[in-house]
Amino acid sequence: MKKYNIAVVGASGAVGEEIFRVLEEVNFPINSVLPLASARSAGEEIECQGKAYEIEELTPEVFEGRDIDIAFFSAGGSISAKYAQYAVEAGAVVIDNTSHFRMDAKVPLVVPEVNPEDIQLWKETGIIANPNCSTIQMVHLLKPLHDLYGIKRVDVSTYQAVSGAGKKGMEELVRQMQDFFAFKLNESEVKAFAHRIALNVIPHIDTPQENGYTKEEMKMVKETNKIMHTDFAVSATCVRVPVLRSHSESITITFNDNVDVDVEKARAALAAFENVVVVDNLEKAEYPMPMTATDTDETYVGRIRKDLFAKNMLHLWGVADQVRVGAATNAVRIAQKWIKLEK
Numbered sequence: 001m002k003k004y005n006i007a008v009v010g011a012s013g014a015v016g017e018e019i020f021r022v023l024e025e026v027n028f029p030i031n032s033v034l035p036l037a038s039a040r041s042a043g044e045e046i047e048c049q050g051k052a053y054e055i056e057e058l059t060p061e062v063f064e065g066r067d068i069d070i071a072f073f074s075a076g077g078s079i080s081a082k083y084a085q086y087a088v089e090a091g092a093v094v095i096d097n098t099s100h101f102r103m104d105a106k107v108p109l110v111v112p113e114v115n116p117e118d119i120q121l122w123k124e125t126g127i128i129a130n131p132n133c134s135t136i137q138m139v140h141l142l143k144p145l146h147d148l149y150g151i152k153r154v155d156v157s158t159y160q161a162v163s164g165a166g167k168k169g170m171e172e173l174v175r176q177m178q179d180f181f182a183f184k185l186n187e188s189e190v191k192a193f194a195h196r197i198a199l200n201v202i203p204h205i206d207t208p209q210e211n212g213y214t215k216e217e218m219k220m221v222k223e224t225n226k227i228m229h230t231d232f233a234v235s236a237t238c239v240r241v242p243v244l245r246s247h248s249e250s251i252t253i254t255f256n257d258n259v260d261v262d263v264e265k266a267r268a269a270l271a272a273f274e275n276v277v278v279v280d281n282l283e284k285a286e287y288p289m290p291m292t293a294t295d296t297d298e299t300y301v302g303r304i305r306k307d308l309f310a311k312n313m314l315h316l317w318g319v320a321d322q323v324r325v326g327a328a329t330n331a332v333r334i335a336q337k338w339i340k341l342e343k
Helices: 014-025 077-089 116-124 133-149 167-181 215-228 263-272 324-342
Strands: 004-009 030-037 045-048 051-054 070-073 093-096 127-129 151-160 233-240 247-255 276-278 299-306 313-320
Touching: 004 014, 004 077, 014 030, 014 045, 014 324, 030 045, 030 051, 070 077, 070 324, 077 093, 093 324, 116 127, 116 324, 133 151, 133 215, 133 247, 133 263, 133 276, 133 299, 133 313, 133 324, 151 215, 215 233, 263 276, 263 299, 313 324
Parallel strands: 004 030, 004 070, 070 093, 093 127, 151 233, 276 299
Antiparallel strands: 045 051, 151 247, 247 313, 299 313
């Protein structure tokens, strides 16, 4: 089996670290690893598949002569905008975890369970975009139901963990909870979010847009239809909650007007879909929660129920580990599919 030279940009960040974990867990065919980060992380070591690698500083020249096959970028949109092209010019396929390339018409936006065929479009730019974490887990649930009934509209409210804001978000929640137990929460520093996150819920993720939505909400709207090659309506309300890891979503799906939803058929379609797990027994208090999903590679769905007033409407609750399913695992799955296409 051919082995591949891998680069990871953002190697010391939360997603970068998770990429190394996933690569090891799936026994990815690695020849060598080039971990890259900012100058302040250079010299640190990471371990992957039993070997230690020293983190190098990301520079325009760092990819030259390294024969990198696959470069994972997860260090922020401005970094991808500046450096991704250097990796492409050096011969690598870039799998980008940031928002920078997602809506570029020439760049495929891929969730391998939903639109694997789009991976073959990578050659035009040398780049494959990884969608927003909340979008990935949602389209895992929408795809089988759209195939079953045809979706007309989706309304979603998200309950997003602080790790969506990276290490600084997790550290801030932990620090504020420590301050709470020390009876000094009112003195706790607020930096990662617009307000204190401990014992609070913040209906504001990313920058406000002129239409009253936030950038995070508009990502879900636009990315969903690009991935699924659809044009149905999507409306999102994205909320930050004091949970360390794994995003939850309350999703209302309106199907075509002539549809009379059969809940058991919908449940069966979801259960049969790749990397989706149905956990749905309200009487036994069985349903997905962040503690269900954390450190796993599946999207969990429950609370599946037909609307009380509209026969073509279904409500459900989905949860996934957004650092893995919503970022690292999806990126590695793209790489695995890319390898199969290149053989």
